[in-house]
Amino acid sequence: MPPSTIADTQALDALITSTLALLSQFTSSLAATSAASTSAAIKDPPNPLDILSDASRLLKAHVTKISLLAINKPFTPSAITTIIREVAGTCLPAMMSAVQICEQDKTIWPEFVGKEAQLRVRRVFREMESLLQEVRNISQGTGAGPGGKRDSLSCTGVVWEACDALAELQKLDIAGLAVQKTEQWRDTIKDAIQELREWMESEALESEGQKDALLDSDDEGVDGDADSFDDIFNAANSMPADRPELKALVEDAVEKLKRVGLLYNALIKRRLKTYPGAQGKGNAKRIDELMVDLRAIPHVIDELASTFYDLDEDQARVVLDKCIIRAKGVASVASKSYDGHDDEFTAWHRKWQDAIG
Structure with missing residues (x-):
């Protein structure tokens, strides 16, 4: 070289x-x-x-x-x-x-x-x-x-x-990025609703009288645990048939979560797509507040699904309430237009608050 x-x-x-x-x-x-x-x-x-x-x-x-x-x-x-x-x-x-x-x-x-x-x-x-x-x-x-x-x-x-x-x-720009992210979070909520619905509508697995190699009496440390294993595996795949109160709670949750999804659609159309961009000086903090909660709600819904799969009715009620309170908070922050006036979303927001309970 x-x-x-x-x-x-x-x-x-x-x-x-x-x-x-x-x-x-x-x-x-x-x-x-x-x-x-x-x-x-x-x-x-x-x-x-x-x-x-x-x-x-x-x-x-x-x-x-x-x-x-x-x-x-x-x-x-x-x-x-x-x-x-x-x-x-x-x-x-x-x-x-x-x-x-x-x-x-x-x-x-x-x-x-x-x-x-x-x-x-x-x-x-x-x-x-x-x-x-x-x-x-x-x-x-x-x-x-x-x-x-x-x-x-x-x-x-x-x-x-x-x-x-x-x-x-x-x-x-600011509005498009907000819409992109919110649509992703909304789709996550839709997926969670669908999974909960499928879990609720599935019939509980019937394993009584069936021989399972994992539960064979000759296996060390497994004798007598068949019922508990059944509970664990059945809960993970479908709702137990003997839990009518749990089913009613899941049905209520699904309906409320569908309304949360509607809130995301309304916010995308009336608040995020209409964001004034860099010209809307002073509104940045407000849209940040919306984005923080819109991002957090799907995580709360994931927590809610976990409580249902654990068959924990009491905790499920607590988490569902937390989710709805947070969604109501988002709706309240966005209730008025960026110039501080009532508009179509303001009227829709009031009806939505009444509907979600």
């Missing part, structure tokens, strides 16, 4: 090392409570979602060039060095600045948007680390050959996916 090529390879290796260190530093900052706490506030900041979109598109272009240069002969470390230096000096810091803007002005950018931006930027950084490691392997000769090419292209594709997910935030 000529001296110039050796020097170029060493320069590339040094730049990869420093860029990996930069990525590690940025990732640690993103993991902190506030990405803005360690940096000075940006004056007259632009739209951070626009920055993320532009930086993502630019990074995709750079990554494509890096990948092609890495897998094609002859290997030219100096060309790759130029591109990585550009990435480290533009795309990566721009993404960090965008996250900082979200963090520093929460009257415009809700906290859930900032957290989502952090999550997606962190994924881009993680995939960039993998790509840089693969470029280093190729430059050192350990990534050459078909396997090396495949790994490099694979890493590039994953970086592209992460960049596309990051750029998507601009298309979604």
Whole structure:
């Protein structure tokens, strides 16, 4: 290898090392409570979602060039060095600045948007680390050959996916991201309702008089436990036929949870899709309150299902009440429009409160 090529390879290796260190530093900052706490506030900041979109598109272009240069002969470390230096000096810091803007002005950018931006930027950084490691392997000769090419292209594709997910935030904006997440949580509630309904409508398994290898009298430590094993396995698969009060409670829960699902639909249509976006300064805290509870309710419903499967009626009533109280709280926070006036949702909300009990 000529001296110039050796020097170029060493320069590339040094730049990869420093860029990996930069990525590690940025990732640690993103993991902190506030990405803005360690940096000075940006004056007259632009739209951070626009920055993320532009930086993502630019990074995709750079990554494509890096990948092609890495897998094609002859290997030219100096060309790759130029591109990585550009990435480290533009795309990566721009993404960090965008996250900082979200963090520093929460009257415009809700906290859930900032957290989502952090999550997606962190994924881009993680995939960039993998790509840089693969470029280093190729430059050192350990990534050459078909396997090396495949790994490099694979890493590039994953970086592209992460960049596309990051750029998507601009298309979604605040309202679109809120709708996307709330639809996912609503679908989780629908699935839970369907599972509870199927569990309630299934006939209890009849195992009396049937010989089970697991319950054979010759098995050590199992004698006399057949009834308890039956209870455990039957409860997990279907509602016991001799529990009419439990069945009535499940029926009541299913009806109330269906109304909770209707609340999600109404909020999506009347409150989330109509969110004024960055122009709605002062409403960020309100939509954050909605998103916190909308995210939490499916977890409460999951807890409720567990109590039913455990055949614990008393605890099921407690958890069901907790779920409904939380849903009512969400409806109350969203009862008026963003300008503080009554509207169609206000009237619907009152009827919904009466219907859910």
